[in-house]
Amino acid sequence: MNQHSDPAGNDGRPPVSSTRGRIISAAVELFAEQGFDATSVNQVVARASVAKGALYHHFSSKDDLLFEVYRELVDRQLSGLHDIQRRGLSPAETLRALILDLVCTTAEKAAEAKVFFREGHRLSDANQQRTRRARREMHDAVLGLVAAAQAGGEFSAVASPEMVTFTLFGVINELPVWYQPDGRKRPADIAEELSALLLAALRPAPTAAEPST
Amino acid sequence: MNQHSDPAGNDGRPPVSSTRGRIISAAVELFAEQGFDATSVNQVVARASVAKGALYHHFSSKDDLLFEVYRELVDRQLSGLHDIQRRGLSPAETLRALILDLVCTTAEKAAEAKVFFREGHRLSDANQQRTRRARREMHDAVLGLVAAAQAGGEFSAVASPEMVTFTLFGVINELPVWYQPDGRKRPADIAEELSALLLAALRPAPTAAEPST
Incomplete structure (x- = not known):
């Protein structure tokens, strides 16, 4: 199978x-x-x-078991990323869709994500390399999206693409620590707030009146 | 002593x-x-x-040792927080000063912070309660600052005070994972970018022309 x-x-x-x-x-x-x-x-x-x-x-081993805990989550997130990339959305809509997917998948697998982020450094070197590769693919996709949108003027260059990316994944990776499955806020609400916050930061400055030519 | x-x-x-x-x-x-x-x-x-x-x-024990690793960092950050609060700065200047302090202290103690965030859940219940209290004080200070500034119109209500707070501490708590002491970006640069990002998100919408009365 x-x-x-x-x-x-x-x-x-x-x-x-x-x-x-x-x-x-x-x-x-x-x-x-x-x-x-x-x-x-x-x-x-x-x-x-x-x-x-x-x-x-x-x-094959206990190490392999911990690796699989992570791999199932990140494979799902990478597959979500690829689906979103195929939709041809604007940068803002792409970021919003990606945040929704990351928040929902992480909230649903909060126990697994928490264990992995605590214990992932105990994996064998080979499995740590594999997890780093998968994380880097997610990271690079967000970085590239932000960099391209900043270059194209769709996002403000208020902070570097790296800082925007670290901010997004900082929230996502900490989410399993504070997320309450039976709490007032549903994953979609959390995603909406996070999107609003990041997109407000990245909103381009209003265009000044065009100089007459 | x-x-x-x-x-x-x-x-x-x-x-x-x-x-x-x-x-x-x-x-x-x-x-x-x-x-x-x-x-x-x-x-x-x-x-x-x-x-x-x-x-x-x-x-008194190995547990006490791990607790002290954390306590020294958080005590320093709480002391920094209290110093900043005494300065009577605007909400934006307060948040900027707090981010600078959190980024610099966390970067300087990145090894300690990384160990604590991985292993802190292994502490005894009593020490876990003490660390939770200290973290809650930091968390509540940021939450209260954002809530008051949103109520007063100095910050936009683009996202809840909780989400702003989780975003800030998400970045700070993940920083030990990606921060490179010999890297291109100094802690003050990182703090400046993070401040710019969050303050851009929280910038109040430009006031519409006052209606004539």
Whole structure:
């Protein structure tokens, strides 16, 4: 089974009732409770109520399990990014759509994102490189969007594309810390506020009256 | 010795040549390299080249050591906040001064901040409560500043005070991940860009011509 994409339009996440999904859920719970280092493969299989062989059928190691927690989230976000890029929207509409996608996917997977951002540095060097590549693709897409729109005059050059990008991902990466699934604000509300804030900052200065020629 | 404040105006951080400072530096290095859980008190005293008794003279436990790493940074930031609040600046100037202080202190203590934001959830409940209180004080100060300035019309109500606050601390808390001490941008440059971005977003809409009465 191809775990990376689903031509039927499914977002690629296994239902939690699947063995693989149950193992990931159990691992995320245990990594959150006691940390990656302190969690053993035996504890994960006990929490997930699966045989050890089932875990090794899906994951080569505990490192691989933590990597997959991240990969599923970032693959979904990269796929969202590519969909948005294909729509041919204005820079402001592209940024708004991207923020909506990033906030909603991160809020839905807040437990996974929190575990990854705490424990991701415990991954093997090879898996850290793979996660850095995926993050860089997201980062570079936003950076390129902002730089092009600033060059074209659609966005104000109030701050560098790097600072705009770090600001956006700063909020997204911290969201799992403060987001409350049962809180007053829904992910779409949060995305709308964040879009309004960043787009207000990037709004080009009103054009001065054209000099007569 | 009172470790919490220094009436002479010293920022309270011990020089690294002090025993206490050497222990903290060694602990930060080890927590960063191998994680809080995997680090023993024996490893910290070996790395710091101090006797175990010296560690227990300054810190009651490994938990206390991690807590102190955070407390020194946040105490300094709270003290900076109180200094700025006493200056009676406009809301925009207050926010600018606060961002400068937060960026500079976080950049200077990037290793400590990174370790704390990864490992802080491993603290005892009592120490987690203390760190939450200190963070809440910083958070509430920014929230209150933005709310009052929005109510007074000095800031635009483009986004809620909560979202502005989460955005600011999102950038600050992520800064240790991307900040490069030997990079092109100095902390003051980063602060200036971030201030420009947030203050542009919060700039009140130009007043419409007053209706004649």
